Amino acid sequence: MTINQFLRFGIGYLLIAILIAFLVRDNAAEAVSEKVRIIISAIPMLLFIAFTLVSMGLVGSAIYQTKTPKETIVHALLASIGTACFQAGFLVIKTSLPFVLPFFADPTFVKIDKVLHLGADPWVISHSWGQHLPLEWLAGIYLHGWLTIAIILPIALATLDSDEARVKRILILYASAWIIIGNLLALAGLSVGPIFFDRFYGGDYFADLPGSFLPIGPNMQVIRNAQESLWILYTHFGQSQGTGISAFPSVHVSVATLVGIYLYERSAYLLPFAVIWVAAILYMSVYTGYHYAIDGYASIAFIVGLWLYLRRRDKKAARYS
Structure with missing residues (x-):
């Protein structure tokens, strides 16, 4: 998937999401307008990030002669528009899932988690570890660091990476993390997560x-407030506002995994950092109660499996080209 294809894909994804919303929900117009408003409000930040990355890309291109200034600027603009459309489409579909099927899969995931962890609940294990970990720092990464990287990754690829095969591979993983994991598999295992189970x-x-949360600092308090807001928006506004409830699989972990893969592809020396990054997001997804452990395990398995296939395919194609 090239940057041009990513733009077209993002626009098409948003149009399909709008169509699905109008087919399955009574408050479609309200839901779609709210999601578009969220994205529009984020455009100034998106443009600032794009400007910063373009500046870095221009310097890198001038040094290594990898891209022309025009290519860097155009690709950044296309990636920014594609990202905005893509994220709006994801939010529309995610919040429409309960109108297609009711939440049903949580009891099954609770049982799977207990089997995988020898009869213990993963959230209990994570909370027992919490006293030995910098939880407020990890909550900041889960809350702010993840979101920033998740949103700007296509723009970073467009401006800072001249390896076309790698860019295509990571963009396919990016789209798959949000659509296949965040939409299709989420619908197949529609669940609310531990924090909303009871x-x-x-x-x-x-x-x-x-x-059992440890003394809550500012970042954890924001997470707790967000969880309560999600429940209110679900029960009183039919998920027409906000980002919606959906646990399985974990988009947080899937996106973290593809970011970790990208870091490893850029340099094998970054592998320890990549592993710590994925482990931190997986841990916080369980600790906060947003996700069952199986949500993260399934996401990691899918993204790593798809990456191995794509890399093997690309190496084979390079041999015969």
Whole structure:
């Protein structure tokens, strides 16, 4: 997938998302306009990031003679527009999923988690580890660092990477992380996650989860406020506002994994940092109660498997070219 194809794909994805919303939900117009408003409000930040990356790209191109200034600027603009359309389309579809199917898969994921962790609940394990970890720092990465990198990755590829095969490969992983994992597999295993389990299904299985957070700092408080807001928006506004509830699989972990893969592809020396990055996002996704552990495991397995296939395909194509 080239940058030009990414732009066309993003526009097409947004149009399909709007069509799906109008087919499955009564408040489609409100939901679509809200998601577009969210993206429009983020455009100034997106343009600032694009300007910064373009500046860096121009310097790199001048030194290594990899791209012309015009190519760098045009590619950054195309990637920015494609990213805006792509993210708007994702939000529209994600918040429309409960109108296609009801949430149903949580009890199954609870059982799978217990089997995988020898009878223990992963969130309990993560909270027992929490006293030994810099949780507020990890919460900042989960809350702010992940989102920034997730949004700007296509723009960074457009401006700072001259390896066409690698850019195409990472863009395919990027689109797959959001669409296949965040939309298609999410619909196949529609779930609310541990933090909302008791409120949705009844009972008190996860009653100790919110109360067992360690003393909450500013970043964790933002996460807790966001969780409560998501529930209010789901119960009172039909997910027409906000980013919606959906646990399985984890887009957080899938995007973190592809970022880790990209770092490794740029330099094998970055592999330890990449592993720590993915582990931190996986850990916080479980600790906060947004996700079951299987959500992250499935995302890692899918992204790594797809990457191995794409890399083998590209190496084979290079041999015969």
